[in-house]
Amino acid sequence: MANPTTSLPLYERVARKNTIARAIELSILSLLLSLLAYRILSFQDHGFGWLLAFLCESWFAFIWVLTVSSKWNQVVYETYPQRVLQRKLELPPVDMFVTTADPVLEPPILTVNTVLSLLALDYPADKLACYVSDDGGSPLTFYSLVEASKFAKLRVPFCKKYSIPVRAPFRYFSGDSMSSQDTSPQFQQDWKKMKDEYEQLSQKIEDAAKGSIPCELIGEFADFMNIQRRNHASIVKVIWENKEAGDANGVVPHLVYISREKRPKHPHHFKAGAMNILTRVSGVMTNAPFMLNVDCDMYVNNPQIVLHALCLLLGVKSDKDCAFVQFPQHFYDGLKDDPYGSQWAVLHEVRMNLS
Numbered sequence: 001m002a003n004p005t006t007s008l009p010l011y012e013r014v015a016r017k018n019t020i021a022r023a024i025e026l027s028i029l030s031l032l033l034s035l036l037a038y039r040i041l042s043f044q045d046h047g048f049g050w051l052l053a054f055l056c057e058s059w060f061a062f063i064w065v066l067t068v069s070s071k072w073n074q075v076v077y078e079t080y081p082q083r084v085l086q087r088k089l090e091l092p093p094v095d096m097f098v099t100t101a102d103p104v105l106e107p108p109i110l111t112v113n114t115v116l117s118l119l120a121l122d123y124p125a126d127k128l129a130c131y132v133s134d135d136g137g138s139p140l141t142f143y144s145l146v147e148a149s150k151f152a153k154l155r156v157p158f159c160k161k162y163s164i165p166v167r168a169p170f171r172y173f174s175g176d177s178m179s180s181q182d183t184s185p186q187f188q189q190d191w192k193k194m195k196d197e198y199e200q201l202s203q204k205i206e207d208a209a210k211g212s213i214p215c216e217l218i219g220e221f222a223d224f225m226n227i228q229r230r231n232h233a234s235i236v237k238v239i240w241e242n243k244e245a246g247d248a249n250g251v252v253p254h255l256v257y258i259s260r261e262k263r264p265k266h267p268h269h270f271k272a273g274a275m276n277i278l279t280r281v282s283g284v285m286t287n288a289p290f291m292l293n294v295d296c297d298m299y300v301n302n303p304q305i306v307l308h309a310l311c312l313l314l315g316v317k318s319d320k321d322c323a324f325v326q327f328p329q330h331f332y333d334g335l336k337d338d339p340y341g342s343q344w345a346v347l348h349e350v351r352m353n354l355s
């Protein structure tokens with residue numbers, strides 16, 4: 001007999017009720033059609049201007065029909081992450097990719113936060129691996145990641161122990177995260193320790209950027225000696241290898257640094273080229289069947305992101321039905337009330353009901 005927990009669907013496709021919206025669209029359509037019919041019936045009484053108006057209105061009606069048809073049948077995918085977790089033994093490994101290109105335009109503390117938000121995801125740590133592609137070939141980025149991996153050994157258990165909702169430290173500590181969560185003295189003590197450790201990490205990275213910290217090109221850093229950004233051999237460094245099996249609280253996923261080979265005569269194809277190399281290197285090291293991609297100027301704001309994606313990727317009847325899951329993006333530090341609509345609030349929150 002099938003196990004009842006594994007036979008439950010991982011997601012459901014729920015149709016949204018939009019009867020009123022449909023009635024409004026149908027009335028607009030009938031008005032548009034009447035207008036076009038009126039233009040056709042009274043052609044002979046008017047001149048060229050009338051014909052031009054008819055052509056413009058027909059084009060408008062066509063575009064309008066296309067737009068309306070795209071939102072006619074609205075559905076929401078309800079995902080059930082807990083059901084994925086119940087299949088613990090069968091959970092697939094996931095390789096996580098971060099691309100960064102320039103330590104000045106994309107300061108390493110950003111990349112560090114992206115990476116930390118990934119290392120602390122709610123998913124068995126022994127099934128995750130994080131690969132960072134650095135097109136800047138920068139020892140500063142490498143140094144920052146080495147320091148971040150040390151901090152992760154404190155940060156990951158803290159996030160999992162207290163189910164911290166925001167896993168990127170800069171975002172977490174910029175809000176009112178202490179009072180809003182747990183009032184126990186143990187939490188407050190751990191929170192303060194974590195904040196101090198994060199501040200020390202940021203300070204170290206800042207000092208290294210000013211050149212005042214031991215980011216000398218010796219030892220692990222020797223590979224960065226005399227390299228030119230657009231002309232160098234590949235550098236691949238395993239910053240942290242997780243040798244522990246299972247998902248105990250303190251386990252931190254693998255972290256690998258890659259700066260791909262670049263030669264002036266060979267086009268590098270920007271992010272696409274970086275992603276290509278990430279799939280090749282990870283293919284040799286962990287070769288997970290699923291990959292997650294986050295740019296270095298983003299962070300994961302939902303720790304269950306992998307579980308939500310797997311609900312869809314594993315829950316479909318045939319592999320051909322779903323190959324790719326895209327999460328909506330939210331932007332921090334936007335203008336008050338979002339006057340330029342950059343958050344796409346109407347699309348994400350009203351039409352797709354995603355937030």
Ligand SMILES: O=c1ccn([C@@H]2O[C@H](COP(=O)(O)OP(=O)(O)O[C@H]3O[C@H](CO)[C@@H](O)[C@H](O)[C@H]3O)[C@@H](O)[C@H]2O)c(=O)[nH]1
Pocket residue numbers: 098099100101102106133135269270271274294295296297
């Ligand atoms: O030579 C390069 C150039 C860029 N990147 C990385 O690619 C990502 C996207 O580049 P960015 O300049 O930040 O582009 P955006 O316009 O902010 O990004 C949007 O648009 C890109 C395509 O235009 C998509 O690839 C991104 O996922 C999407 O967020 C970043 O992580 C960069 O570090 C590289 O790794 N190598």
Ligand SMILES: [Mn+2]
Pocket residue numbers: 295297
């Ligand atoms: Mn960007």
